[in-house]
Amino acid sequence: MARENEIATHHNNCLSRRAFLLRSGMVAAGSLVLPLVPGLNGQTLAAQVAHYPRMFITRISTLERHTPVLFNYPDHQRNSTCMLVKLGARAGGGLGPARDIVAFNTLCPHMGGPLVGTYKPAEQVLGPCPFHQSLYDLTRHGMIISGHATESLPQVLLELEGNDIYAVGLLGLIYGRHDNLKA
Numbered sequence: 001m002a003r004e005n006e007i008a009t010h011h012n013n014c015l016s017r018r019a020f021l022l023r024s025g026m027v028a029a030g031s032l033v034l035p036l037v038p039g040l041n042g043q044t045l046a047a048q049v050a051h052y053p054r055m056f057i058t059r060i061s062t063l064e065r066h067t068p069v070l071f072n073y074p075d076h077q078r079n080s081t082c083m084l085v086k087l088g089a090r091a092g093g094g095l096g097p098a099r100d101i102v103a104f105n106t107l108c109p110h111m112g113g114p115l116v117g118t119y120k121p122a123e124q125v126l127g128p129c130p131f132h133q134s135l136y137d138l139t140r141h142g143m144i145i146s147g148h149a150t151e152s153l154p155q156v157l158l159e160l161e162g163n164d165i166y167a168v169g170l171l172g173l174i175y176g177r178h179d180n181l182k183a
């Protein structure tokens, strides 16, 4: 019994990746009171927190499985083309009743190869990149499967309000930017 209680306590204390992503999304989209952190020479510094826009993308009722929807996020400047797709399979960070709706920036994080039009419904992957063949798993947060890239695709954090899907943040850096909010 003591062992069971210990396991249950441990489980409750663990933050699942999904919970982390959801909380990250809320943080990214929300307004925060900035915490103060210790800096050099004993002075305190305000932590820098990104404030992503909350942007309407599409309606969940209009989505068709395996039919990508292109949109721009977090702005309409260079490198902001993103793709939302209903995979038909549960995915990390997935939205909707089946947790299968995900969105990603479409520039390859290796050297900026264009990935629009490379979605493969049967495997739920994006790629191979036309430049150096990198392939990304959309069910696992855009994780690299093969190729030259070393980073995952930037994943768009999504939120559902009634029938409407919103983009509320990004995990990962868009290729060609040093700050996702500055093109």
Ligand code: FES
Pocket: 108, 109, 110, 111, 112, 113, 129, 130, 131, 132, 133, 134, 147, 148, 149
């Ligand atoms: S730019 Fe895509 S693999 Fe190099």
